[in-house]
Amino acid sequence: MKNEINIGLLGFGVVGSGVAQILDNHQEDLQHKLGVPVSIKKVLVKNLYKERDCDLPAEVFTTDLNEILGDSSIDLIVEVIGGTTEAREAIEKSLNAGKGVVTANKDVMAEYGLDLLQLADENKCDLFFEASVGGGIPLIRTLEDGLASDRISALTGIVNGTTNFILTKMKHDNMSYEDALAEATELGFAEADPSADVDGIDAARKMVILASLAFSTEVRLDDVFVRGLREIQDGDLELAAQFGYTLKLAGSAKKNCDGIEVAVEPVLVPDSHPLASVNNEFNAVYVYGEAVGETMFYGPGAGSLPTATSVTADIVAACRNLLMGVNGRRIHSPQHERHVKTDDRKFARYFHRIRVKDEVGVLTKLTAIYSRYGASLATVIQDSDNGIEADLIFITHQISRQQHLDIMNELNETPEVINVLSHYRVEGESR
Amino acid sequence: MKNEINIGLLGFGVVGSGVAQILDNHQEDLQHKLGVPVSIKKVLVKNLYKERDCDLPAEVFTTDLNEILGDSSIDLIVEVIGGTTEAREAIEKSLNAGKGVVTANKDVMAEYGLDLLQLADENKCDLFFEASVGGGIPLIRTLEDGLASDRISALTGIVNGTTNFILTKMKHDNMSYEDALAEATELGFAEADPSADVDGIDAARKMVILASLAFSTEVRLDDVFVRGLREIQDGDLELAAQFGYTLKLAGSAKKNCDGIEVAVEPVLVPDSHPLASVNNEFNAVYVYGEAVGETMFYGPGAGSLPTATSVTADIVAACRNLLMGVNGRRIHSPQHERHVKTDDRKFARYFHRIRVKDEVGVLTKLTAIYSRYGASLATVIQDSDNGIEADLIFITHQISRQQHLDIMNELNETPEVINVLSHYRVEGESR
Numbered sequence: 115m116k117n118e119i120n121i122g123l124l125g126f127g128v129v130g131s132g133v134a135q136i137l138d139n140h141q142e143d144l145q146h147k148l149g150v151p152v153s154i155k156k157v158l159v160k161n162l163y164k165e166r167d168c169d170l171p172a173e174v175f176t177t178d179l180n181e182i183l184g185d186s187s188i189d190l191i192v193e194v195i196g197g198t199t200e201a202r203e204a205i206e207k208s209l210n211a212g213k214g215v216v217t218a219n220k221d222v223m224a225e226y227g228l229d230l231l232q233l234a235d236e237n238k239c240d241l242f243f244e245a246s247v248g249g250g251i252p253l254i255r256t257l258e259d260g261l262a263s264d265r266i267s268a269l270t271g272i273v274n275g276t277t278n279f280i281l282t283k284m285k286h287d288n289m290s291y292e293d294a295l296a297e298a299t300e301l302g303f304a305e306a307d308p309s310a311d312v313d314g315i316d317a318a319r320k321m322v323i324l325a326s327l328a329f330s331t332e333v334r335l336d337d338v339f340v341r342g343l344r345e346i347q348d349g350d351l352e353l354a355a356q357f358g359y360t361l362k363l364a365g366s367a368k369k370n371c372d373g374i375e376v377a378v379e380p381v382l383v384p385d386s387h388p389l390a391s392v393n394n395e396f397n398a399v400y401v402y403g404e405a406v407g408e409t410m411f412y413g414p415g416a417g418s419l420p421t422a423t424s425v426t427a428d429i430v431a432a433c434r435n436l437l438m439g440v441n442g443r444r445i446h447s448p449q450h451e452r453h454v455k456t457d458d459r460k461f462a463r464y465f466h467r468i469r470v471k472d473e474v475g476v477l478t479k480l481t482a483i484y485s486r487y488g489a490s491l492a493t494v495i496q497d498s499d500n501g502i503e504a505d506l507i508f509i510t511h512q513i514s515r516q517q518h519l520d521i522m523n524e525l526n527e528t529p530e531v532i533n534v535l536s537h538y539r540v541e542g543e544s545r
Numbered sequence: 546m547k548n549e550i551n552i553g554l555l556g557f558g559v560v561g562s563g564v565a566q567i568l569d570n571h572q573e574d575l576q577h578k579l580g581v582p583v584s585i586k587k588v589l590v591k592n593l594y595k596e597r598d599c600d601l602p603a604e605v606f607t608t609d610l611n612e613i614l615g616d617s618s619i620d621l622i623v624e625v626i627g628g629t630t631e632a633r634e635a636i637e638k639s640l641n642a643g644k645g646v647v648t649a650n651k652d653v654m655a656e657y658g659l660d661l662l663q664l665a666d667e668n669k670c671d672l673f674f675e676a677s678v679g680g681g682i683p684l685i686r687t688l689e690d691g692l693a694s695d696r697i698s699a700l701t702g703i704v705n706g707t708t709n710f711i712l713t714k715m716k717h718d719n720m721s722y723e724d725a726l727a728e729a730t731e732l733g734f735a736e737a738d739p740s741a742d743v744d745g746i747d748a749a750r751k752m753v754i755l756a757s758l759a760f761s762t763e764v765r766l767d768d769v770f771v772r773g774l775r776e777i778q779d780g781d782l783e784l785a786a787q788f789g790y791t792l793k794l795a796g797s798a799k800k801n802c803d804g805i806e807v808a809v810e811p812v813l814v815p816d817s818h819p820l821a822s823v824n825n826e827f828n829a830v831y832v833y834g835e836a837v838g839e840t841m842f843y844g845p846g847a848g849s850l851p852t853a854t855s856v857t858a859d860i861v862a863a864c865r866n867l868l869m870g871v872n873g874r875r876i877h878s879p880q881h882e883r884h885v886k887t888d889d890r891k892f893a894r895y896f897h898r899i900r901v902k903d904e905v906g907v908l909t910k911l912t913a914i915y916s917r918y919g920a921s922l923a924t925v926i927q928d929s930d931n932g933i934e935a936d937l938i939f940i941t942h943q944i945s946r947q948q949h950l951d952i953m954n955e956l957n958e959t960p961e962v963i964n965v966l967s968h969y970r971v972e973g974e975s976r
Binding site: 132137139140143144146148149151203244249252255256259260261262263264265285301330388391396403405406407408409410411412413414417419420422423424427429430431438440443450460 | 556563567568571573575577578579582612675681682683686690692693694695696730819821824827834836837838839840842843844845848851853854855857858860861862869871874876880915
């Protein structure tokens, strides 16, 4: 049995330095848990000559990945470089060198996860990725182990802290989208180029990871319907509140006999739903399992130490497996073939806000369009009216996404419609 | 390597039949996860001659524990008998027979957990108990693995569904305590004798289990300050709401350099806190870790299938260990010695509702008592007044439980005080 575990850390940014800090601060606790010391032996960095606020001696830093992979005393690689190309290559090389890998990289896991897990299996190595979704919340572990015996049918999550922060500020502090984004950037919650966050790409990657685990099937980024925050109109949040809803950028994954559907889009969540009160940069994932019913997992979605906590939890699990000689013994092949629902099998309620000319008979004409497409309406309200233009709000009963799209198209071609101001999917009630 | 796993199920009540149902329904999924079939080979029951709605053949049922323990093809025992004496004995015998154990038994784990875990270690067997706390919520796993690398400093939980259901009905439907309890009993959330629930004993047992894991130290049932629901006065919930609080029966465990403190009592939770909106029979545990910050885990706290989900997740974990030949390899001895805080080191804010004679100078006299004990007041309000009697509400800043008790004593001896109607600890704000 090994009497120590040595780690090769790839990357020493926000998360990497957090991992080093936790391993250092909690050494005694970890040693109690594992029975042996765990230390960082080498750290891969881009630049050796940079001042770093840490207790690691200068000689552990290197710019050469091969120096780390060639070190037979290193058992485990922790990849926190970020990005796709370099990180993916480093993970592949590590696995091929027979070293287990812990990664926080959602981009790589969303796009190449299946292949990498297979490579890990072939090399009898562990590949853990708890920190790739939901920062400090142990979600991957919960889906793999905690709900191992259940059949998950739906999963709804606020998995992007930046957009949740923006929407919280817009709702609670009446900020504009631009001001809220500016504050998020200032506080370090949004990056200089916020596209991946506000356009829903970051959340979509995380949903790919969660959905493929929850449903034990391949899920591709292309399978995810993605719509970001930029189309939200002034007044939408207030209108939503008026009807008892909170607007959230949420990921949603569902499965039934028709297949799976995965989407990231702004949705109206009933105020009574636990997700509605997840505020600021926090994340939460709501899971519906056949046997367990409703569960929710809430916590910090990002940040140095929370994310590093998840990385270190993976390190503990990987070390345990290494010490027991059972690393790389998980079965990672998906159980089910990939079946993705077509738009005519994706059902939901929809909220439509339509600006129309204030003329006699408009309402009748519009409701007739809904009827023609077989959509019945739960709510019809005329919101404002200046004598020339009026806003109509329709909330449908369950319709398919195809019906919703067809109705949108026809509305846009109707002369009395000035434009469809906004449209959102409406999440179901929680109990 | 084994090519099948056989289970001996002890007890076939609500949870036991749920476990059988999940193992049957999800056999294909489990076989994909584990690579081998998992079946129930024997079931211990009290009475063989009872109609049972299940697919298990009659010959698996037995009234003789030794028949199960003597069957060398049985690898794993699942204890869902409940109660203390018989269940504890069965667990001990199983471990001594070299069989791993999965239990849902909070009573046994709270009182004898430490000894049983040691016995499991000695026999190189697994002893898993996820279902003992929080029904379907994977809490034990989260504390042991998900937050393995963090140092947990506080944990607050709604861990008793019955009392949470009662308080929800009292708050949202303006029911009396008696009516709410009657409805809980009718719906099967409360037992015929509800004492263990409403007096906080059930929650205290669960807090012992959670606190000992979170802090890696021995926690005894005697260490828990317990106060149930029965002392709640008419008007307390409305008063709490007026000040922005929701009354919850919550367990709280904290640790600092003075030691640990564990309590179960009705507390005032700020409405903005995630726990305030945990309603009906749901459970939730809010965990504060040094590195991760705030996380919360929410779900069904009881029920046949949710609890059985947790039991089956433990079965999967135990099977995995058995198949890899690494069962019984966890280190269970507590890392830290038991240090319990004294009352003068337990700090909190307190809410006092005091009925006084409506005389000149009463308020001055009472506030002088608080000053004398070094307690400063955050809120002082006279709530109602009929010219003869008045209710005074005081909310203190942080004081020790000792200060609180001393003040209570002195108030009760003050001639102008008719009685102290109610007093509650006030939970801190969440962000």
